[in-house]
Amino acid sequence: MRDRENTVRLEARSSISTIAPLIAGLTAIFFTLAVCGLLVLWAKADVASAYVAIYEGALGSRFAITETFTRATPLMLTGLAAAVAFRARLYNIGAEGQLYMGAIAAVAASVVMTNDAGELALPTSLAFLLMIAAGALAGAALLIVPTLLKTKFKVDEVVTTLLLNFIALLFVSLLLDGPLKDPSAMGWPQSPTLLSDLEFSKLVERGRVHTGLLFAIGLALVLSFVIRYTSFGLAMRAVGANDRAAAFAGIGVNATLIKVAFISGALAGLAGVGEVAGRAGYVTLDMSPGYGYSGIVIAMLAGLSPIGVILAALFVGGTIVGADAMSRSVNVPTYIADVIVATALIAVLVASLLTRYRIVWRAKTAAKR
Amino acid sequence: MTVLSINNISKRFDDLIANDDVSLTLAKGEVLALLGENGAGKSTLMNILFGHYVADSGSISVFGETLPPGDTRAAIARGVGMVHQHFTLADNLSVIDNVMLGTESILRPFASRAAAAERLQALAERFGLQIDQNALVRFLSVGEKQRVEILKALYRGAKILILDEPTSVLTPQEVAQLFATLKQLVAEGLSIVFISHKLDEVLAIAHRIAVLRAGKLVFEGGTKDATKAALARAMIGRDVEALPSVVTSVQPERIDQPVLALESVSAHADDARLKLDGVSLDVRVGEIVAIAGVSGNGQSLLADVVFGVAHVEQGRVLLRGKALPLRARAMIVHGVARIPEDRQHVGSVSDLSVWENAILPRVNDARFSEWGVINSRASRAHASALVKSFDVRLASIEQPIRALSGGNIQKLILGRELSEAPTLIIAAQPTWGLDVGAVSFIHSQLRNATARGTAVLLISEDLDEVFALADRIAVMSKGRLSQARAASEWTMESIGLAMAGEVDARSREHRAA
Numbered sequence: 001m002r003d004r005e006n007t008v009r010l011e012a013r014s015s016i017s018t019i020a021p022l023i024a025g026l027t028a029i030f031f032t033l034a035v036c037g038l039l040v041l042w043a044k045a046d047v048a049s050a051y052v053a054i055y056e057g058a059l060g061s062r063f064a065i066t067e068t069f070t071r072a073t074p075l076m077l078t079g080l081a082a083a084v085a086f087r088a089r090l091y092n093i094g095a096e097g098q099l100y101m102g103a104i105a106a107v108a109a110s111v112v113m114t115n116d117a118g119e120l121a122l123p124t125s126l127a128f129l130l131m132i133a134a135g136a137l138a139g140a141a142l143l144i145v146p147t148l149l150k151t152k153f154k155v156d157e158v159v160t161t162l163l164l165n166f167i168a169l170l171f172v173s174l175l176l177d178g179p180l181k182d183p184s185a186m187g188w189p190q191s192p193t194l195l196s197d198l199e200f201s202k203l204v205e206r207g208r209v210h211t212g213l214l215f216a217i218g219l220a221l222v223l224s225f226v227i228r229y230t231s232f233g234l235a236m237r238a239v240g241a242n243d244r245a246a247a248f249a250g251i252g253v254n255a256t257l258i259k260v261a262f263i264s265g266a267l268a269g270l271a272g273v274g275e276v277a278g279r280a281g282y283v284t285l286d287m288s289p290g291y292g293y294s295g296i297v298i299a300m301l302a303g304l305s306p307i308g309v310i311l312a313a314l315f316v317g318g319t320i321v322g323a324d325a326m327s328r329s330v331n332v333p334t335y336i337a338d339v340i341v342a343t344a345l346i347a348v349l350v351a352s353l354l355t356r357y358r359i360v361w362r363a364k365t366a367a368k369r
Numbered sequence: 370m371t372v373l374s375i376n377n378i379s380k381r382f383d384d385l386i387a388n389d390d391v392s393l394t395l396a397k398g399e400v401l402a403l404l405g406e407n408g409a410g411k412s413t414l415m416n417i418l419f420g421h422y423v424a425d426s427g428s429i430s431v432f433g434e435t436l437p438p439g440d441t442r443a444a445i446a447r448g449v450g451m452v453h454q455h456f457t458l459a460d461n462l463s464v465i466d467n468v469m470l471g472t473e474s475i476l477r478p479f480a481s482r483a484a485a486a487e488r489l490q491a492l493a494e495r496f497g498l499q500i501d502q503n504a505l506v507r508f509l510s511v512g513e514k515q516r517v518e519i520l521k522a523l524y525r526g527a528k529i530l531i532l533d534e535p536t537s538v539l540t541p542q543e544v545a546q547l548f549a550t551l552k553q554l555v556a557e558g559l560s561i562v563f564i565s566h567k568l569d570e571v572l573a574i575a576h577r578i579a580v581l582r583a584g585k586l587v588f589e590g591g592t593k594d595a596t597k598a599a600l601a602r603a604m605i606g607r608d609v610e611a612l613p614s615v616v617t618s619v620q621p622e623r624i625d626q627p628v629l630a631l632e633s634v635s636a637h638a639d640d641a642r643l644k645l646d647g648v649s650l651d652v653r654v655g656e657i658v659a660i661a662g663v664s665g666n667g668q669s670l671l672a673d674v675v676f677g678v679a680h681v682e683q684g685r686v687l688l689r690g691k692a693l694p695l696r697a698r699a700m701i702v703h704g705v706a707r708i709p710e711d712r713q714h715v716g717s718v719s720d721l722s723v724w725e726n727a728i729l730p731r732v733n734d735a736r737f738s739e740w741g742v743i744n745s746r747a748s749r750a751h752a753s754a755l756v757k758s759f760d761v762r763l764a765s766i767e768q769p770i771r772a773l774s775g776g777n778i779q780k781l782i783l784g785r786e787l788s789e790a791p792t793l794i795i796a797a798q799p800t801w802g803l804d805v806g807a808v809s810f811i812h813s814q815l816r817n818a819t820a821r822g823t824a825v826l827l828i829s830e831d832l833d834e835v836f837a838l839a840d841r842i843a844v845m846s847k848g849r850l851s852q853a854r855a856a857s858e859w860t861m862e863s864i865g866l867a868m869a870g871e872v873d874a875r876s877r878e879h880r881a882a
Binding site for chain 2: 232238241244245247252
């Protein structure tokens with residue numbers, strides 16, 4: 001007769017040993033390096049020297065480390081934005097747009113608070129707080145709209161937040177060619193430079209890493225506490241795990257989602273503020289190489305844990321910075337960074353699946369007739 | 370003649386022994402009842418027979434030939450047919466299409482419907498399973514759908530029919546009809562395995578009875594040798610009556626004002642055409658009012674309304690004479706204990722830990738949180754106390770609640786609600802799918818609560834439960850609720866007719882009474 005078709009199945013493990021996640025993580029890293037090594041070979045480069053170059057480029061020198069931290073700063077904030085939203089099962093794919101809104105709002109705040117003499121019209125610390133608030137609110141506003149559409153009319157937020165990215169980017173583009181165009185930029189679509197009083201201070205000399213990094217790490221710690229130890233965090237996790245049961249338990253599901261949207265959007269907006277006030281000083285349309293989208297990958301890599309986001313953002317930031325350096329020295333395209341991050345994500349997801357489930361291969365038993 | 374023999378079947382899932390060296394035989398023309406609590410291994414055994422699982426050891430032979438393990442199609446080809454508890458019919462197809470589905474050869478794409486219709490008609494006449502072949506399945510009643518499932522199995526040449534909890538969705542009249550059909554089937558030489566946990570039914574229909582407990586075959590014998598008490602003992606391994614019962618003899622002071630009153634409440638479900646149509650009801654101090662009915666007639670919508678998670682379009686709901694804002698939060702604050710039908714997906718959040726679930730509805734109480742920060746010591750202590758006093762079996766309160774069995778989750782929910790000394794308990798299907806021990810625990814808890822003066826609204830599809838607990842009974846059919854009458858005024862027959870929506874018959878009978 002015939003062989004049976006379903007010979008492979010997943011079975012939930014009844015107990016998970018404590019070292020299993022560690023082994024899974026190491027296996028995932030090894031797998032990623034192996035797969036990407038094949039691609040490096042394909043590009044006719046030496047695998048070992050390519051990986052050494054990535055390592056050197058990301059962590060090999062004081063400059064490399066500061067660059068990795070600089071890269072990781074916006075990634076932490078967008079990663080946190082995604083992690084918080086996804087915990088409540090609010091699929092915010094719009095961190096990219098929220099980041100630009102936060103960035104442009106920071107510049108707009110700086111312009112508004114500048115007097116005719118080109119100086120701050122307000123005390124510096126107040127102006128600084130207002131700039132941060134403006135960026136956070138702008139990012140939050142861009143996510144609250146689709147969240148209200150979701151809670152009121154059940155409009156799918158994946159679609160609305162994704163498409164709002166393009167609307168936000170075009171809106172920023174409009175501002176950069178209009179009211180917020182820098183007259184001294186010789187026709188380039190670029191915003192005026194932020195007042196130097198409002199800039200984040202640098203953490204080290206001759207490096208670009210800025211206090212935004214400490215700010216991002218601090219926020220991750222605060223969020224970790226909120227999610228784990230507060231009634232709001234419990235409500236958020238309940239809504240994310242099962243909104244029907246949460247509603248039954250008297251949790252205001254819609255109110256929780258809107259609060260989460262506020263936090264998530266504000267975090268992405270702060271990523272934009274950090275890029276303007278900490279690194280670039282002004283807004284251009286190529287300011288973010290997809291930090292908003294990378295935030296989703298980072299949140300998934302981190303298993304939606306805020307502390308994990310710090311590590312995942314450093315990993316992704318380091319990979320990007322390292323791959324840049326490697327492409328210069330061994331001539332492998334920088335796209336290898338995207339491949340490494342993507343492969344790592346898949347490997348981590350599969351590995352974490354396998355810590356919870358086992359694959360059961362059934363011996364094929366040909367039927368006797 | 371032995372048509373089916375199950376030989377020394379064992380099956381483990383990790384630490385759980387689902388079947389432990391089980392051997393059974395089925396003779397031609399015989400109804401074998403397979404009895405056992407939830408989780409006793411009945412379904413696992415039948416899934417092995419049907420090829421969904423592969424046994425670790427043992428074999429199964431049908432008509433003297435060994436079945437290849439894990440091969441569903443081989444099982445069907447040898448004449449094994451299964452009618453699942455949850456029907457596997459396509460709602461948007463007609464009866465004949467559902468029956469033919471999957472039986473046509475790919476080599477003959479234009480199989481003759483006429484021939485199939487003729488064959489189905491012949492089967493229907495032979496076994497007394499009359500049905501309109503061209504009716505869309507979605508317009509059929511539950512009893513009719515079950516008939517289609519049986520016809521489907523017969524059409525595929527089933528000689529051995531496995532019925533998984535076939536009576537759980539039927540009215541008493543439909544049960545009687547099903548039993549007549551089963552008698553006809555065995556008279557024609559078929560053999561039937563009847564899976565159930567209802568003792569009366571098993572004693573009424575089966576020739577032989579096998580009882581599984583914790584994966585082991587603990588009783589096997591002819592129906593005439595079995596008694597209800599002996600079977601119950603075999604199922605749970607001890608006497609049911611031996612459970613602690615702490616009913617206090619406090620006679621509650623009766624007051625006229627009802628605790629809960631529904632005044633012509635109308636509501637719509639989100640998705641379906643289902644609605645509540647002017648439902649009125651009151652529940653007084655210290656009494657249990659039960660709402661009976663066949664699944665899908667609006668009881669779950671009514672439950673959602675009184676739980677505060679569905680929107681009321683018309684009418685009022687009063688708690689102690691005051692209009693109650695029908696929101697979950699308001700009901701919790703006003704001391705309404707709510708026990709939902711779906712304990713895994715509504716009553717608890719499966720990914721949260723046991724202690725988080727234990728405080729979830731009241732997390733903002735000063736007892737459990739301050740300034741929005743959870744007092745985890747007090748919360749854990751509360752959860753531990755509930756676990757202890759309501760006999761919840763678990764490894765740790767840090768476990769996700771999904772790791773607990775349904776009965777233990779239900780005990781925790783019950784503890785969470787009853788420990789707040791509620792004035793009103795609303796329980797929807799509180800014992801659905803639970804084992805006998807848990808059922809009797811929950812029943813005694815509900816009775817104890819009424820003895821302390823709590824009013825109970827019980828929504829249940831299990832008539833045994835309704836008659837065991839209720840002081841007054843109302844019947845729901847097609848979104849309308851009958852008058853609540855004293856339990857003693859109802860008979861199995863009158864309640865069955867009311868469940869089927871035969872309002873005229875019921876009022877005729879009522880006039881006669």
